[in-house]
Amino acid sequence: MTTTRGRVQDKVAIITGAASGLGLATSQRLAEEGARVVMADINAELGAAAAAGIPGAQFVVMDVTREQNWIDLVDSTVASHGRLDILCNFAGIVRLASIEETSEEMWRQINAVGTDGTFFGCKHALRVMKAAGSGSIINMCSTASIQGGPNIFAYAASKSAIRGMTKSVACLSAQQGYGVRCNSVHPGNMATPMLREVYEIVREHDPASAEAMDKLWVGEPLDVANMALFLASDESRAINGAEMVIDNTTTITEGSVPKH
Numbered sequence: 001m002t003t004t005r006g007r008v009q010d011k012v013a014i015i016t017g018a019a020s021g022l023g024l025a026t027s028q029r030l031a032e033e034g035a036r037v038v039m040a041d042i043n044a045e046l047g048a049a050a051a052a053g054i055p056g057a058q059f060v061v062m063d064v065t066r067e068q069n070w071i072d073l074v075d076s077t078v079a080s081h082g083r084l085d086i087l088c089n090f091a092g093i094v095r096l097a098s099i100e101e102t103s104e105e106m107w108r109q110i111n112a113v114g115t116d117g118t119f120f121g122c123k124h125a126l127r128v129m130k131a132a133g134s135g136s137i138i139n140m141c142s143t144a145s146i147q148g149g150p151n152i153f154a155y156a157a158s159k160s161a162i163r164g165m166t167k168s169v170a171c172l173s174a175q176q177g178y179g180v181r182c183n184s185v186h187p188g189n190m191a192t193p194m195l196r197e198v199y200e201i202v203r204e205h206d207p208a209s210a211e212a213m214d215k216l217w218v219g220e221p222l223d224v225a226n227m228a229l230f231l232a233s234d235e236s237r238a239i240n241g242a243e244m245v246i247d248n249t250t251t252i253t254e255g256s257v258p259k260h
């Protein structure tokens, strides 16, 4: 009998934000291709239910905003699985607010999850991946880190910080010969609970914009999961410090991309 080897066969992956949306789709896709997936999320109920549907997946309740949680997660993953090959830093929250409407609290919340969480994740994954001489870190950015936007001030700032961190980790690793790659993914609008929440808020406060948004292209979580799979696998071995845009031209068209 011949067995088919998956594209990330036997690799060990930590995925944050794994209870929902893009993190969940990526957990499923990596598991389908042979990875042992450790799914981390602050939402215990949703996360446990999600992991139950993925063969071999383990769920860990975790708040990415605290460094000690990262030390515990990375060290316990290595202790139980023997290694860490892949980290997907996908946990994130969004708030719709211009700079004028952004409070100190909102700024800190968004940056705690996105900026701080990604920093701690990269730092501690790098520690164990460097010791092993290989690894792939995939950081969640957005088209917001390329374009910004009038009403996503803190979110765009956080995603831009993650873009910068990604390139710095990649350069360090390449120059020092750590064998660790670090890339960012930049999705446009993807059909997830987060996007549905954004659409509902816009619909409530600005019906005209909501009508315009309904005519725009929206991608599927699988589109991001497939990109993450490629970056996680050895197929992307020459790709390091890159920003992979998944937006069907949204960032390079002057207007918006219509739905067909």
Ligand SMILES: NC(=O)c1ccc[n+]([C@@H]2O[C@H](COP(=O)([O-])OP(=O)(O)OC[C@H]3O[C@@H](n4cnc5c(N)ncnc54)[C@H](O)[C@@H]3O)[C@@H](O)[C@H]2O)c1
Pocket: 016, 017, 018, 019, 020, 021, 022, 023, 040, 041, 042, 043, 062, 063, 064, 065, 090, 091, 092, 093, 094, 113, 140, 141, 142, 143, 186, 187, 188, 189, 190, 191, 192, 193, 194, 195
């Ligand atoms: N959906 C989109 O259109 C889109 C586009 C670009 C980028 N993104 C980014 O992709 C990532 C995933 O978004 P999504 O659309 O799947 O959203 P989602 O809301 O469906 O999932 C986000 C997950 O992150 C978890 N999370 C939030 N705070 C956390 C914390 N402190 N610790 C651990 N987990 C935490 C949530 O519980 C949730 O399960 C986010 O970083 C988001 O900014 C989404």
